[in-house]
Amino acid sequence: MTVPVRFYQVGSFAVGNRLVPGAERTVQSDPSRTNSLTCGHRACQGCGEALGARYALDAAMRATAGRMVAVNATGCLEVFSTPYPESSWQIAWLHSLFGNAPAVATGVAAALRVKGRHDVRVVGQAGDGGTVDIGFGCLSGMFERNDDVLFICYDNQAYMNTGVQRSGATPPAARTATTETVGPEPGNPFGQGKNMPALAMAHEIPYVATATVADLHDLEAKVERAMTFHGARYLHILVPCPLGWGAAPCDTVRIARLATQTGLFPLLEAEHGEVVRVTKIRRLAPVADYLRLQGRFAHLFDGTGEPARPDIVAALQELADRTIRRYGLVDDGGRP
Amino acid sequence: MDKPFAITLDVGSSLANKTGSWRVERPVYVDRLPPCNDACPAGENVQQWLYLAEDGSYEAAWRQIMLDNPFPAVMGRACFHPCQTACNRATVDETVGINAVERFLGDRALSEGWRPDPPGPSTGRRILVVGSGPGGLAAAYHLRRLGHEVVLHEAAPRPGGMMRYGIPAYRLPRDVVQAEIDRIVEMGVEIGYGRRVDDLQATMAAGRFDAAFVAVGAQKAHNAGIPAGDSARIVDAVSLLRDVEEHSPPALGRRVAVYGGGDTAMDAARTARRLGAEDTVVVYRRTRDRMPAHDEEVEDATDEGVRLRWLSTVKDAAGTAFTVEKMVLDETGFPRPTGQLEELRADSLILALGQEADLSLLRNMAAVTVEDGVVRVGPDMSTGHPGVFAGGDMVTGPRTLTAAIGHARHAAVAIDDYLHGTAVERPRRHGLATADRLNTWYYADAPKTVRPRLDEARRTSTFDEVVGGLDETTALFEARRCLSCGNCFGCDNCFGICPDNAVLKVDVGHGYRFDYDYCKGCGLCVQECPCAAIDMVPEEI
Numbered sequence: 001m002t003v004p005v006r007f008y009q010v011g012s013f014a015v016g017n018r019l020v021p022g023a024e025r026t027v028q029s030d031p032s033r034t035n036s037l038t039c040g041h042r043a044c045q046g047c048g049e050a051l052g053a054r055y056a057l058d059a060a061m062r063a064t065a066g067r068m069v070a071v072n073a074t075g076c077l078e079v080f081s082t083p084y085p086e087s088s089w090q091i092a093w094l095h096s097l098f099g100n101a102p103a104v105a106t107g108v109a110a111a112l113r114v115k116g117r118h119d120v121r122v123v124g125q126a127g128d129g130g131t132v133d134i135g136f137g138c139l140s141g142m143f144e145r146n147d148d149v150l151f152i153c154y155d156n157q158a159y160m161n162t163g164v165q166r167s168g169a170t171p172p173a174a175r176t177a178t179t180e181t182v183g184p185e186p187g188n189p190f191g192q193g194k195n196m197p198a199l200a201m202a203h204e205i206p207y208v209a210t211a212t213v214a215d216l217h218d219l220e221a222k223v224e225r226a227m228t229f230h231g232a233r234y235l236h237i238l239v240p241c242p243l244g245w246g247a248a249p250c251d252t253v254r255i256a257r258l259a260t261q262t263g264l265f266p267l268l269e270a271e272h273g274e275v276v277r278v279t280k281i282r283r284l285a286p287v288a289d290y291l292r293l294q295g296r297f298a299h300l301f302d303g304t305g306e307p308a309r310p311d312i313v314a315a316l317q318e319l320a321d322r323t324i325r326r327y328g329l330v331d332d333g334g335r336p
Numbered sequence: 337m338d339k340p341f342a343i344t345l346d347v348g349s350s351l352a353n354k355t356g357s358w359r360v361e362r363p364v365y366v367d368r369l370p371p372c373n374d375a376c377p378a379g380e381n382v383q384q385w386l387y388l389a390e391d392g393s394y395e396a397a398w399r400q401i402m403l404d405n406p407f408p409a410v411m412g413r414a415c416f417h418p419c420q421t422a423c424n425r426a427t428v429d430e431t432v433g434i435n436a437v438e439r440f441l442g443d444r445a446l447s448e449g450w451r452p453d454p455p456g457p458s459t460g461r462r463i464l465v466v467g468s469g470p471g472g473l474a475a476a477y478h479l480r481r482l483g484h485e486v487v488l489h490e491a492a493p494r495p496g497g498m499m500r501y502g503i504p505a506y507r508l509p510r511d512v513v514q515a516e517i518d519r520i521v522e523m524g525v526e527i528g529y530g531r532r533v534d535d536l537q538a539t540m541a542a543g544r545f546d547a548a549f550v551a552v553g554a555q556k557a558h559n560a561g562i563p564a565g566d567s568a569r570i571v572d573a574v575s576l577l578r579d580v581e582e583h584s585p586p587a588l589g590r591r592v593a594v595y596g597g598g599d600t601a602m603d604a605a606r607t608a609r610r611l612g613a614e615d616t617v618v619v620y621r622r623t624r625d626r627m628p629a630h631d632e633e634v635e636d637a638t639d640e641g642v643r644l645r646w647l648s649t650v651k652d653a654a655g656t657a658f659t660v661e662k663m664v665l666d667e668t669g670f671p672r673p674t675g676q677l678e679e680l681r682a683d684s685l686i687l688a689l690g691q692e693a694d695l696s697l698l699r700n701m702a703a704v705t706v707e708d709g710v711v712r713v714g715p716d717m718s719t720g721h722p723g724v725f726a727g728g729d730m731v732t733g734p735r736t737l738t739a740a741i742g743h744a745r746h747a748a749v750a751i752d753d754y755l756h757g758t759a760v761e762r763p764r765r766h767g768l769a770t771a772d773r774l775n776t777w778y779y780a781d782a783p784k785t786v787r788p789r790l791d792e793a794r795r796t797s798t799f800d801e802v803v804g805g806l807d808e809t810t811a812l813f814e815a816r817r818c819l820s821c822g823n824c825f826g827c828d829n830c831f832g833i834c835p836d837n838a839v840l841k842v843d844v845g846h847g848y849r850f851d852y853d854y855c856k857g858c859g860l861c862v863q864e865c866p867c868a869a870i871d872m873v874p875e876e877i
Contacts, residue, residue, distance in 0.1 A: 007780060007782055007813050007816055007817075008780065008816060009390060009779065009780065009816045009817070009818070009820075009825070010778045010779055010780060010827050010866060011779075011780030012780075013777065013778040013779070013780065014778045014827035014828065014829050014866060015827065015828040015829045015831060015832030015833060016826070016827055016828025016829075016831070016832065017827060017828075018391065018825070018826045018827075019390060019391055019816065025828070026828075026832060028828070028831070028832035029828040029831065029832055031831075031841045035837050037837075038349070038350065038351065038837060039350065039351060039355070039836055039837045039838060039851070039853075039854035040349070040350030040351045040352065040353035040354070040355055040854060041350050041353075041355075041836070042350075042353065042355070043835060043836075045358070045856045045857060045858035045859075046835065046856075046858035046859070046860050047835050048835075050835040050836070051833070051835040051860075054835070054837070081350070084345070085345035085346060085347055085348050086348040086349060086350045086352065086353065087347065087348070087349065087350060088349075088350035216832060242858075248859075249858035249859060249860065250858055250859030250860050250862060250863040251863065252835075252858075252860055253833060253860060253863070253864050254863060254864075257777065283777070
């Protein structure tokens with residue numbers, strides 16, 4: 001009698017794993033996954049949002065056994081997927097205005113309730129602009145009323161569809177079309193913007209979580225967990241944008257991974273306003289590793305990759321360190 | 337007009353939009369050469385047999401080893417595993433314990449009684465193999481598989497060569513050696529013992545052999561020329577190890593000095609300890625880092641209480657008093673005498689200063705070139721004399737078990753080509769899968785399993801095997817630490833990570849196929865492939 005070996009070469013880091021039973025693999029490793037967003041969409045090469053949307057919605061489709069309606073705000077995701085009369089969506093999908101996706105999702109949920117269709121679940125989704133800025137009022141209302149909707153924000157940290165303008169989710173020092181790299185404090189100012197997951201938590205809704213396209217198992221588990229709750233739920237997914245971030249299309253996942261491993265983007269879950277779980281950092285990295293890959297931070301470095309503005313890089317590092325301390329992302333409580 | 341208000345077009349799918357036209361580079365699946373395979377002197381496909389072992393297909397894994405090497409259980413004990421030295425996992429945590437897994441598979445084959453595939457259809461060709469060491473036996477095995485008739489001549493009374501008479505039993509138990517040899521003999525290899533070949537040309541003519549593989553090894557001890565009185569007891573390491581095997585070990589006394597710095601010196605020192613020597617010192621003229629002995633051997637020797645004395649040469653001997661001269665290394669690393677003499681007291685001195693091959697059997701073959709005491713061979717192990725091939729310790733190159741087995745494999749293929757009058761084109765070697773190409777994020781963290789070791793006390797008093805084996809659980813764990821460098825292992829990353837669903841799962845080849853109708857050429861699959869099995873290549877425009 002031998003003890004089963006609980007070590008599977010790539011463990012739970014890769015998409016699939018031939019050594020584990022099918023049920024323990026991801027939705028994405030299954031050839032019969034929904035492919036909610038199918039081929040032929042017009043997203044840029046290496047689009048993080050297209051990837052994140054398929055990851056999240058395929059997982060939601062599995063969790064709801066295919067009984068699901070998605071409401072989609074105007075934005076990149078809608079524009080590249082549905083140029084009239086074509087569509088890439090292989091799920092029940094509605095297009096709303098830029099700012100009212102949470103309200104439309106609320107309405108869909110209410111209509112299903114009236115029709116007695118308690119089996120059909122509702123997902124609302126938008127980019128960071130449609131969530132943290134333009135749609136914020138509707139979303140806050142949806143949270144406050146605890147409407148039975150999972151709202152997903154695909155956060156690429158600016159208004160990418162209209163030409164990379166700053167949003168409330170744009171990080172400090174980042175260059176956008178409206179925060180140019182001029183003056184003593186180039187790029188987006190420090191001290192502005194919104195921490196949307198924290199705002200969602202402040203509504204004390206049943207479930208709030210963050211995820212990235214770099215950790216599929218983590219993302220799918222959170223979608224699945226969200227679907228076990230009724231009432232308002234919020235999932236914030238970081239989706240790098242090669243075009244808007246000035247990054248190589250092949251680096252989308254790498255950059256998202258570095259966002260988590262530097263501590264700039266914490267992976268957490270909260271229930272009823274309390275953080276209940278965080279994903280620890282596995283390979284702690286300095287923020288410069290993350291920034292250097294992105295053209296929107298190029299003004300912080302000289303031609304050789306050395307910081308041209310060490311003060312700003314240090315300030316961003318301090319932001320990351322604070323996040324690590326706040327959520328306990330490193331086991332010893334922070335960097336030495 | 338039965339369309340709703342303001343709708344003029346039919347609903348269409350984005351599948352009509354072939355985004356593959358955006359692409360300027362395309363991903364392609366490739367195989368790269370894993371560093372373990374690259375480093376293996378026997379030419380084993382290490383990565384492939386680890387892959388097979390990972391899901392418990394032990395017999396398939398063992399058969400994969402047997403394609404290249406008929407001695408997995410011997411290898412798993414006596415190979416110095418250059419594969420592990422090359423292993424990319426060292427950049428993640430520690431190298432994969434390839435050698436331990438090989439031993440597990442080899443032992444499993446012996447306990448389960450797995451047999452090699454039967455020999456191929458008979459070709460009617462007769463081949464002489466001289467020497468039943470690892471090289472000779474491996475050649476016999478490969479040639480039998482190819483359907484040739486093989487006759488093996490061995491001068492000693494028992495088979496195995498250095499596997500029996502060179503490597504001590506505490507490193508390589510004899511029942512393991514015998515069991516793996518028996519499997520080869522069962523394939524229909526005719527072995528004649530006590531048959532020394534003195535003149536290869538004559539033996540070949542008399543036996544009507546079509547070709548020969550010669551692997552007589554290097555059995556003669558190098559003579560040091562140390563002036564010594566009659567009373568000094570000096571033995572050479574080769575004879576010592578052989579006599580121990582023949583159960584007539586010499587009396588060495590309580591204090592033993594070993595002169596030399598190779599693996600044989602370590603074997604002799606550790607053997608002396610087991611024969612009762614309380615104080616064993618190895619005298620070597622250079623420093624530890626210049627010692628030809630493998631680190632593992634040196635560590636095992638020092639663990640067992642063997643002392644090492646650097647930068648020293650033995651000048652002369654009289655009774656139990658040996659004169660040792662201190663040396664210094666000059667700028668080229670060559671040891672120079674200092675004139676400072678010291679006395680070393682020892683009951684006997686074992687000389688382990690290298691071995692020479694007895695090549696007299698080739699003296700009538702004018703085309704055979706001997707250089708520095710070894711036969712010069714081509715990459716296909718040909719000697720220059722038509723139909724005569726050579727390998728093992730008697731040819732140029734590293735003198736290890738595994739190298740000899742690699743020689744045999746090359747020679748067997750070359751002999752087959754020679755007999756068929758063809759030159760089969762060898763597949764080109766793939767580019768190396770270097771560590772910098774891997775995306776190691778995806779591999780789970782796992783420390784190396786430590787092989788159980790016998791108590792220090794026990795192993796200095798017996799010839800029991802020192803290094804233990806892995807059980808199934810630890811062997812499976814160790815196999816699964818393999819990174820599968822350069823070869824797809826089906827992790828589904830490319831399939832999952834494509835934002836355009838342009839990777840399809842298929843049942844053939846690598847298990848995946850790119851859908852170039854929709855692949856935009858972003859390169860995410862290349863970047864996120866853990867094992868560097870995808871390349872980007874420019875599109876032809």
